[in-house]
Amino acid sequence: MNVLDLLLEPLQYEFMLRALGATAIAAIVCAVLSCWLVLIGWSLMGDAVSHAVLPGVVLAYVLGAPFALGALVFGFLAVALIGIIRGTSRIKEDAAIGIVFTTLFALGLVLISVTPSQTDLNHILFGNVLGVGEADLVQIAILAAVAFAVLFVKRRDLTLFAFDPIHAFAIGLSPRRLSALLLGVLALTAVVALQVVGVVLVVAMLIIPGATAHLLTDRFGRMLVIAPTLSAVSSLVGIYLSYWVDASSGGLVVLVQGIVFAIVYLFSPRQGVIGRRIASRKPVAGSVSAG
Numbered sequence: 153m154n155v156l157d158l159l160l161e162p163l164q165y166e167f168m169l170r171a172l173g174a175t176a177i178a179a180i181v182c183a184v185l186s187c188w189l190v191l192i193g194w195s196l197m198g199d200a201v202s203h204a205v206l207p208g209v210v211l212a213y214v215l216g217a218p219f220a221l222g223a224l225v226f227g228f229l230a231v232a233l234i235g236i237i238r239g240t241s242r243i244k245e246d247a248a249i250g251i252v253f254t255t256l257f258a259l260g261l262v263l264i265s266v267t268p269s270q271t272d273l274n275h276i277l278f279g280n281v282l283g284v285g286e287a288d289l290v291q292i293a294i295l296a297a298v299a300f301a302v303l304f305v306k307r308r309d310l311t312l313f314a315f316d317p318i319h320a321f322a323i324g325l326s327p328r329r330l331s332a333l334l335l336g337v338l339a340l341t342a343v344v345a346l347q348v349v350g351v352v353l354v355v356a357m358l359i360i361p362g363a364t365a366h367l368l369t370d371r372f373g374r375m376l377v378i379a380p381t382l383s384a385v386s387s388l389v390g391i392y393l394s395y396w397v398d399a400s401s402g403g404l405v406v407l408v409q410g411i412v413f414a415i416v417y418l419f420s421p422r423q424g425v426i427g428r429r430i431a432s433r434k435p436v437a438g439s440v441s442a443g
Contacts, residue, residue, distance in 0.1 A: 158392075158396075159392075162392060162395045167282055167283070167284075168282075168391075168395060170284045170285070170286065170288075170289050171281045171282050171284055171391055171401065172388060172391055173289055173293075174281055174284045174288070174289050174292050174347060174348055175281055175348050175387045175388060175390075175391050175405060176384050176387065176388060177292055177293055177296045177344070178292065178296065178344050178345045178347075178348045178349075178357065178387075179348075179357065179361075179380070179383040179384045179386070179387035179388075179405075180296075180300075180380040180383065180384050181296040181299050181300050181341055181344055181380075182341055182344070182345050182357040182358050182361065182383065183357075183361035183362065183365075183379040183380040183382070183383035183384070184300065184303055184376060184379065184380050185299070185303060185337060185338065185341050185358060185362075186198075186357075186358050186359055186360070186361045186362030186363070186379060186383075187361075187362040187365065187366075187372065187375045187376055187379050188303075188310055188311075188314050188334060188362075189338070189358060189359060189362060190359065190362035190363050190366055191314045191315070191362075191366075191372070192313075192314050192334075194334075194338075195355070195359050196246060196249050196250075197234075197249060197335070197338065198338060198342070198354075198355045198358040198359055199249075199253065199355040200230060200234065200249045200250075200252060200253035201227050201230055201231065201253070201335070201338050201339050201342050202342045202345075202346075202351060202354035202355045202358065203253045203254075203256065203257040203260075203351055203352075203355075204226055204227060204229070204230030204252060204253050204256040204257065205222075205223035205224075205226045205227045205230075205339075205342055205343065205346065205351065206226075206256065206257055206259075206260025206261070206263075206264075206276065206277070206351045207222075207226055207256055207257075207259040207260040207263055208221075208222035208223045208224070208225050208226030208227070208229075208260075209222050209223050209226075209260070209276050209346070209351075210222070210260055210263040210264055210267060210276065211263065213267070214263075214267055218291070219276075219346070219347075220291055220295060220343050223342070223343040223346060224339060224340065224343055226256060227338075227339030227340070227342055227343065228336065228339050229256075230252050230253060230256055230339075231332075231335040231336070231338075231339060233248075233252045234248045234249055234252050235332075237251065237252065257351075260276075260351075264276070276346075276350060276351060277350050277351050277352050278349075278350040278352060278353070278400065278402055278403070279346070279347065279348050279349040279350030279353065279400075279401065279402030280347065280350075280401075281347060281348045281349075281391070281401045281402060281405075282394070282401055284347055288347055292344055292347060295340055295341075295343055295344045296341075296344045298340060299337050299340045299341045299344065302333065302336075302337050303337060306330070306333060307376075309325055309330055310330060310333075310334060311372060312325065313325065313327055313330040313331070313334075315372075338358070341358065342354050342358070345357045345358070348387075348401075348402060348405065349402035349403075349405055349406055350402050353402050353403070353405075353406045356406040356409065356410070357383070357387075357405075357406065357409070360383075360406070360409045360410060360412075360413050361379040361380065361382060361383035361409065362375065362379050363413060364378075364379065364382055364409075364412060364413045364416050365378040365379035365382065366423075367413075367416050367417060367420045367422075367423040368416060368420055368422075368423075370422070382409075382412055383409065386405070386408045386409045386411075386412050387405045387408070387409065389408050390404040390405035390406070390407065390408040390409070391404070391405065393408070
């Protein structure tokens with residue numbers, strides 16, 4: 153069997169076509185958002201929102217409602233609770249995030265354990281991209297399109313907010329509103345990736361692509377191209393591997409992304425641990441710029 157046969161065989165099955173489509177969509181929108189999350193330093197926030205949606209998904213299952221609806225409600229609830237705790241007490245943001253996301257995640261685990269079901273709800277935790285139906289694919293595409301559209305329309309404001317919130321405020325922008333907008337998109341994007349890699353691994357798709365691109369370029373505009381490109385290719389490779397080795401699809405998607413990050417971390421000419429030694433005569437790039 154040659155390489156072409158290896159590539160074409162999975163495409164004979166509709167479930168693989170839907171899985172590849174859903175994965176590509178989720179990988180791209182997560183990677184674009186991850187560029188802002190990495191620069192602002194919201195990795196923990198991405199973890200919080202992705203885990204906090206679990207009870208919403210379980211309750212949606214119990215009530216017979218769409219999973220995305222329950223996940224969105226609890227995603228926004230988590231963001232609101234973190235803001236309330238941070239704004240009305242002495243508790244700092246990292247502690248507020250830890251309190252909210254662990255409590256809501258624990259609530260989700262309890263609900264799973266007590267919910268009578270003929271369906272294995274563990275796919276909520278670990279993803280089930282090979283089980284994506286046509287309706288699920290349409291839902292993923294719509295939510296991703298909304299998130300991507302918001303990021304595209306507000307990209308300049310969000311970029312200024314990421315680099316210099318004080319300057320953003322000085323020219324009439326509201327850092328608080330931009331922060332809320334970005335958190336809303338984060339909740340939306342977490343729901344998009346939920347079906348692909350599950351609650352546990354969503355944060356990886358929201359952080360690894362942006363972090364990888366951050367090591368490859370010091371220009372934010374290039375990050376917005378490199379991150380989704382690497383994320384989409386890595387994720388599709390993960391789906392193909394899951395077909396051939398019969399292993400967890402979500403796990404392999406994240407594993408491949410992690411391997412790509414490790415390679416870049418070691419061998420990137422400018423920021424790589426080994427690459428910098430090889431290119432030691434060349435100037436090392438500084439911080440990321442908005443261009």
